[in-house]
Amino acid sequence: MSEAPGEQIHTASAGGTSDGGSVLGGYRAIDLTDERGHLAGAIWAQMGADVIAIEPPEGSSARRLGPFAGDVPDQERSLHHWSYNRGKRSVVLDLGNAADIERLKALIAGADVVFESFDPGEAEALGLGRDALAELNPALIHVSITPFGSDGPKANWAVSDLALQASAVNMAxxxxxxxxxxxAGGTLPQAMHNAASEGAGAALIALWDRQTRSGLGQHVDMSAQQSMSQACMSSTLxxxxxASVTKRIAGGASLQGIDIQLMWPCADGHASVTFLFGPGFSAFTRNLMAWVHEEGFCDEAxxxxxxAEYAMMLLDGREPVSEYERIKGILTDFFATKTKADLLDAAMTRRVLITPVWSTGEVCDSEQLAFRQYWEDVDHSDVVSDAAAGSFDPAAVRYPGAFAKFSETPLASLGRPPRLGEHTDEVLAELDAASAARTPTVPVSVRDVADAASITAPPLEGVKILDFMWAMAGPAASRVLADYGADIIRVESANKLDAVRSIQPFHNxxxxxxxxxxxxxxxxxKRGLALDMSKPEALEVIWDLIDWADVILESFSPKAMAGWGMGWEQVHQRRPDVVMASSCLMGQTGPLAKLAGFGTMAAAISGFFYPVGWPDRAPAGPFAAYTDYTSPRWLVAAVxxxxxxxxxxxxxxxxxxxxAEAALHLMAPALLERTTNGRIWESAGNRDFVFAPQGAYQTAAGGPSGDDFDDNWIAISCVNEGQWAALAGAMGRSDLASLNAAERHARHDELDQVISAWTRGRDGYELMAELQAAGVASHIVQNSPEFTIDPQIVHRQHLVEVGHAKQGTTTVENSRFVLSRTPASVTYGGPTLGEHSFEVLTETLAYDGDRIAELAVAELLE
Known part of the structure; x- marks a missing residue:
């Protein structure tokens, strides 16, 4: 039986819900991932899809990852598995058994999407490769989530989260x-989660192509290296x-020899402080320094x-770096007198860019999240009895909730994760019942498309987007939509220049x-339109663009659009068919809704800074605006x-x-550790709960980054006994090869010294090749010079030279995933200010010369 698009097929189980009003109600996803990709299916489950998780008889490896609820090691208590498998149905199939392979193929034949995280070549060996699945189900969207992508010189490298991050610039x-x-993430893996969350949105782009034009599925090739490379604020370029290579300092960055500080100690912890300069930051910095002066910590000068000019003054020598260091000292003295609560209050009342660095405990106690009813309390009592629970209440396990709030189709409130094989009989019974036979939900109008041109057209061609996004998080999301064919008009104003126009890297x-x-x-x-939005006449132009658009994206502070008379209520009344998405740090409602700022602040207040660092030092935090890098994937999925x-x-x-709410899903196991076991996730350098030894170790001077001995490193992880034995053998320390995991954890300090002595003086590239040949997860820590010539990055064509109106040509990053039939098209860089204003006014809005002259006389065009 073939259902109509959007018609409900199955109600999600294990306490989950999925009704006909959900975003993806009626769609089915087969989840063949483990901890490397299970977040993708979790996003689809929250959006209402029927997600069937296929597990081997011993259960997914995610079930064996600690920590465990109540500190009881058990496959039904893994906080990693709990975090990313609610709302799915668990089916046990033995992929070494021919009959179970046939059952899986039957499920795939009726599915809309398959998510898998097989090692490259593994699926082909099982008869489940991309060509086989496409033949089995031409409408199938097949998403492969892999460390380096499905092909290329590093596709089959031994890997860990540490090694992946080392390859992606952010770690450097x-x-x-x-x-x-x-x-980033401390002991909480991030690279594959970033890829999986991006894969969920990529699948929806492929779904749009299938449902609107082609009727066909395709393969989505997701690279975690490319996905994680977004977490360095374009330092890849x-x-x-x-441009000068970015170098690290804790809680900031070192640019052209200037140490930019973005985190300060305060009276009871630490705070993220955006003390930056340029047109996009100067008003906030003036407010901060006025407060500092008011309390007697600096003079009027x-x-x-x-x-506004201060950054350029530092770079060209008009302001000595010693003076900047003096001002940082003033701020150090000032912040030492303030508590985190004082600073958060000032952020709300004084319009300064400050948030406290919160632990998971403080995140869980957040009044903002409570006001927005973010948390979901889930009943596990049918799996974990009260007597066996220990430190937590199994009837009310607190989880992160909806990643976004949808006005028409609220995301599903999901129940507990399934027990191993809980739904095997149920799903196989559906499979065997002739009356329940399922075909993918492809609209009749596109099932028999014969026009090859329409099949290969960009997936989002014809989708019109009006983009008011600012800084990084919003524009990074709409950039993905532009890559796949959406026509995007980006509105800017010279009166409030986008902050990222004043952030490095700059050409030369x-x-x-x-x-x-x-x-x-x-x-x-994207096309660029520059309008002076402070003038009422400009709003007439915006209303004409709203009439043109299918989607409106904005990231102003809450109520800004409403203040212009263009809030959702007004827009919806005029355009009931338009999609509008607002993206800001804390959401549109709640006591912190008006908290203005950047991803550094959201990362700090969401718990991402606290666990990244060394146990004997202050938190270092992930590089800069971490949630600016992660949240765009969720916004793409939402749109x-x-x-x-x-x-x-x-x-x-x-x-x-x-x-913040979307990004918290990347912290889910740490949040569950707090809500079930009462513990805060602390910093531990590069060490891991499971792998040992693991760390970044110095190598010899030289290489593309230069001759700085102190900043050449290789990341090494021993993810199993075999890898440790191989590493011990390579080091000539066979006496250590028999150490088991517990012994290696106990002797980690000693082993770090052994490894460091061995790597120091060795060429990093040669060492990486030797370790990979031995099957040890490893990678040199790459900054921009190494990344640029990385054979895998070159093979994947990740860096592309494109046209630019002022520079002639420039380099940008390619799409971070590849659609097999309708790949991204990236042909030109971001617009210069107002580059396409005339084109938009004459061609898109069909204004005549008199109308444009009126706008010019009114000084609306910039």
Whole structure:
């Protein structure tokens, strides 16, 4: 039986819900992932899809990852498995058994999507490769989530989260400059989660193509290295743009020899402070320095420095770096007198860019999250009895909730994760019942498409997006939509220049807003319209663009659009079919809704800074604006989900996207550790709960980054006994080869010294090749110079040279995933200010010469 698009097929189990009003109600996903990819299916489950998790008889390896609820090691108590498998149905199939392979193929034949995290070549060996699945189900969207992508020279490398982050630039610029670089997430893996969350949105882009034009599925090739490389604020591009290489300092960055500090100690902990300069930051910095002066910590001359020009003054020598260091000292003294609560209050009342660095305990106690009813209390009592629970209440296990708020189709409130094989009989009975035979939910109108041109057209061609996004998180999301064909008009104003136009890297280190590599990278493929939004006449132009658009994206502070008379209520009344999404730090409601700022602040207040660092030092935090890098994946999924709902119903809806709430899912096991076991996830350098030894170890001077001995490193992880034995053998320490995991954890300090003595003086590239040949998870820690020539990055064509109106050509990053039939098209960089204003006014809005002259006379065009 073939269901109509959007018609419900199955109600999600294990306490989950999925009704006909959900975003993806009626769609089925087969989840063949483990801990490397299970977040993708979790996102689809929350959006209402029927997600069937296929597990081997011994259960997914995720079930064996600690910590465990109540500290009882048990496959039904893994907090990693709990975090990412609610709302799924668990089916046990033995993929070494021919009959079970046939059962799996039958399930795939009726599925809309398959998510898998097989090692490259593993699926082919099982008869489940991309070509076989495409033949079995031509409508299938097949998502492969792998460390380096499905092909290329590193596709089959031994890998760990640490090694992946080492390959992706973000690790090179994270941590204290006098110690080894650190991975984001602390002991909580991040790279594959970033890839999996991006894979969920990529699948929805492929679904849109299938449902609106082609009727066909395709393969989605997801690379975690490329996905994780977003977490460095385009520092991947420095070498290509002939810009200075970014170097790390704890809680900030070192640029052209200037240590930019973005985190300070305070009276009872630490705080993220965006003390930056340029047109996008100067107003906030003036407010901060006025407060500092008010309390007697600086003189008027310090307070009144030219904060808009200050960055350029430092770079060209008009302001000595010693003076900047003096001001940082003033701020150190000032913040020492303030508590985290004082600073958060000031952020709300004084319009300064400050948030406290919160632990998972403080995150769980957040009044903002409680106000927005973010947490979901889930009943596990039918799996864990009260008597066996220990420290937690099994009837009310607290989880992160909806990653966004949808006005028409609220995300499902999911129940507990399934027991191993809980739904095997149920699902196989459905499979055997002729009356329940299922085919993918492809609309009749596109099932027999014969026009090859329509099949290969960009998936989002014809989708029109009005983009008011600012800084990084929002533009990074709309950039993905531009890559796959959406027509995006980005509205800017010179009166409030986008902050990322004043952030490095710049072409040749020249601080030109039109030469900012970060802006160009985030806005490649978009058309730029510059309007003075402070003038009422400009709003008439915006209303005409709203009438044109299918989607409106904005990341202003809450109520800004409403203040212009363009809030959701007004827009929806005029355009009931339009999708509108608002993205800000904390969401549109709640006591912290008006908290303005950047991803550094959201990362700090969401718990991401606290566990990244060394046990004997202050938190280092992930590099800069971490939630700016992670939340765009969730926004892509949200927008595509809302478009899919519009396709089915003709109705638009509003999406309230809190950057913090979406990002918290990447912290889920640590949050569950707090809510079930009462413990806070602490910093541990690069060590891991499971793997030992693991760390970043110095190598010899030289290589593309230069001759700085102190900053050449290799990341090494021993993920199993065999890898440790191989490493011990390579080091000539066969006397250590028999150490088991517990012994290696206990002797980690000693083993670190042994490994460091062996790697020091060795060439990093040669050492990496030797370790990979031995099957040991390892990778040199790459900064921009190494990344630029990485054979895998070159093979995947990740860095592409494109046209640019002012620079002639520039380099931007390619799409971080590959659609096999409708790949991304990246042809030009981000627009110069107002580059396409005339084109938009004449061609898109069909204004005549008189109308444009009126706008010019009113000084609306910039």
């Amino acid at each position: 610029i994270t941590g204290d400059k006098d110690r080894s670089p650190l991975r 420095n070498t290509s743009l002939n 310090t307070r009144d420095k030219d904060w 280190d020249v601080g030109d807003p039109d030469g900012a590599g970060l802006f160009s990278n985030l806005n490649a493929g 595509m989900g809302a478009l899919e709902h519009k396709r089915q119903t003709g109705r638009g809806q509003y999406v309230d996207m809190s950057q």
